[in-house]
Amino acid sequence: MRFLRYFLVASVLLFHSACVKQKKPVEVTEIVPRNLSEKALANLNWYAPPENFRVIDSTLEVTVSKGTDFFNSPEDTTIIATAPLLFQEIGGDFVAKALVQPDFSAQWNAVSLMMHADSLNWIKLAFENSDATGPGIVSVVTRDRSDDANGVILNNQNRIWLALARKGALYALHWSKDGREYVMARLAKMPEADTVKIGMEFQSPVGEKATHYLHYFDIQRQTVNNLRNLNE
Secondary structure (H helix, E strand, O other), rough: OOHHHHHHHHHHHHHHHHHHHHHOOOOOOOOOOOOHHHHHHOOOOEOOOEEEEEEEEEEEEEEEOEOOOEEEEOOOEEEOOOOEEEEEEEEEEEEEEEEEEEOOOOOOOOOEEEEEEOOEEEEEEEEEOOOEEEEEEEEEEEEEEEEEEEEEEOOOOEEEEOOOOEEEEEEEEEEOOOOOEEEEEEEEEEOOOOOOEEEEEEEEEEOOOOHHHHHHHEEEEEOOOOOOOOOO
16 A cells, blocks of 8 residues: 555646656747957948947958938938948849847838949838838839839848849849748839949937847859749
8 A cells, every 4th residue: 555655646746746847938049140340340341330339259240320321302302322331232132031029119220131223323222110011121212213012011120131133124122031031122223333332220210329230241253043032
């Protein structure tokens, strides 16, 4: 009888221990790819350098001042070109990708993947704190005057992948949550240009200074067969 009592107590303790183990949450660590370094930055140039920038654990931290933006207003003749743009000038077809984490402390704060041919012809694909949607994809295509197009709402994301592909005079703008499955946000034709600036734009148009993060930036010289689908 004493043996049976011990057996029952041991069984209960083992069952309780198993239940506790099953209830313990599984820790999932998201792996964020990073490829930035001081050496990598040496191959890039700044247009309107930021207030401050530094590389921390292969992530670029950029602090920008109030009033930083790129926008050729369609409502008047105002042209704003004050935002820091970290760029490389290249010719031919390419695919540029970036993983961005903007500071959304103020309206219109954003980090953008940008193509800049000249002051009147440029494109930016932004993860932006839009006045219309909150955090989401915003695209601006400028041919003399800028348009302003709000896209998908991404209120539950604090970082997002952006991609910009060039094929001749055509430019495709895509975004992705995981860096693998991309969705097209826009397709635009721009004036012919032998070379363009391609890079990252950091802005804070109306808020006080903002600190943005760029985890990954890469440009591949390649021609995409289907600009509407970067997953092929």
